[in-house]
Amino acid sequence: MTALSRPLHVEGLQSLADRYDLIFCDVWGVLHNGVKAYEAASDALTRFRDKGGRVVLVSNAPRPGSAVGAQLDGFGVPRTAYDAVVTSGDLTRLAIEERIDRIVHHIGPPRDMPIYNGLDVRFGSVEEADYVVCSGFDNDEEETVEDYRPQLEAMRRRNLTMVCANPDLIVERGHMILPCAGTIALAYEEMGGEVFYAGKPHRPVYERALAVGSGLAGRAIAKERVLAVGDAIRTDIAGAVAFGIDSLMIARGIHAKELGLHEGDLVSDHVQDWVDRQPVRPTSFTEVLSW
Missing domain, CATH: 3.40.50.1000 (HAD superfamily/HAD-like)
Incomplete structure (x- = not known):
């Protein structure tokens, strides 16, 4: 079809x-x-x-x-x-393994940290990092993309690549519709930033x-x-x-x-x-x- x-x-x-x-x-x-x-x-x-x-x-x-x-x-x-x-977490891990000698800055809640389990990863600030992994909002029930705008601008100034661990824009949780990492990645892409999307x-x-x-x-x-x-x-x-x-x-x-x-x-x-x-x-x- x-x-x-x-x-x-x-x-x-x-x-x-x-x-x-x-x-x-x-x-x-x-x-x-x-x-x-x-x-x-x-x-x-x-x-x-x-x-x-x-x-x-x-x-x-x-x-x-x-x-x-x-x-x-x-x-x-x-x-x-x-x-x-x-x-997409599996694909994100592969992307991290390919960059294992580089410093990563993570954007996302603590519940997503299993992405890094067993990997010898070095974390750093936006100013220290070689690339960024975005898995979502720290608080998806209260935050918007605008809360991340200063961070995205700092990333853009350094031309950092973002690995988006969840390309979804929104997700349903019970009766609520909440934003996902894809929303942050899209905003970064619209600013001219480079994004690797790990999933669908x-x-x-x-x-x-x-x-x-x-x-x-x-x-x-x-x-x-x-x-x-x-x-x-x-x-x-x-x-x-x-x-x-x-x-x-x-x-x-x-x-x-x-x-x-x-x-x-x-x-x-x-x-x-x-x-x-x-x-x-x-x-x-x-x-x-x-x-």
Whole structure:
């Protein structure tokens, strides 16, 4: 399917499952909302795996995949729902390893520091650093990009490269929409700064996920047998289109408010119209991930 083909509205994953051997599934907004797990989503992925499919969770979490797995345990997402986890945090670690002899300045909360676990990293101020890793806001419930403007200006004066560990602009946490590291990275890019984006929608994370999925299957999996599942047009859907794989968009996710979807509403024609107006389009869409 091309990026401009008309998306198909489906009731659940079951109608699509036989077409695919591998699913790249987003985490936040699809498997959970930052507060609780979506049981129907885990059930759908478990059923897909029971039929012989493989599931690689592909997340823009700025932490290693192992840390995300532990977090999912806490939310109640069963291990039966997925085979492996690939995160932007994993790609960020690779970028750090490539620069291991350089001084890094970190922007982000303490919870993201596992990115550096086991690495002999030297930290420094903006004036001391050779590059910057941005994993998010120190306080995403209160801060805005403007709080970081002086720091970004200092980075720009020194022409520091930023490694963005989470390219998402916003994320859903319960009923709140909060800013992510991608917002800071975008502001820096608009100032003329150089940014390396470690996760979706950029190609490296998909290449890694495909390699992992193929390894699990014991054979090379063709792109036409891969389905990306996600709720964000800018990352999940755009990334799938650019990588050349099909996608299933979850309507009741990050765009639910924009779509005018309220609790109890069903996906209707206006969702189809909204999707049709986007610069990139999913192969199909559904209300929530279910079987």
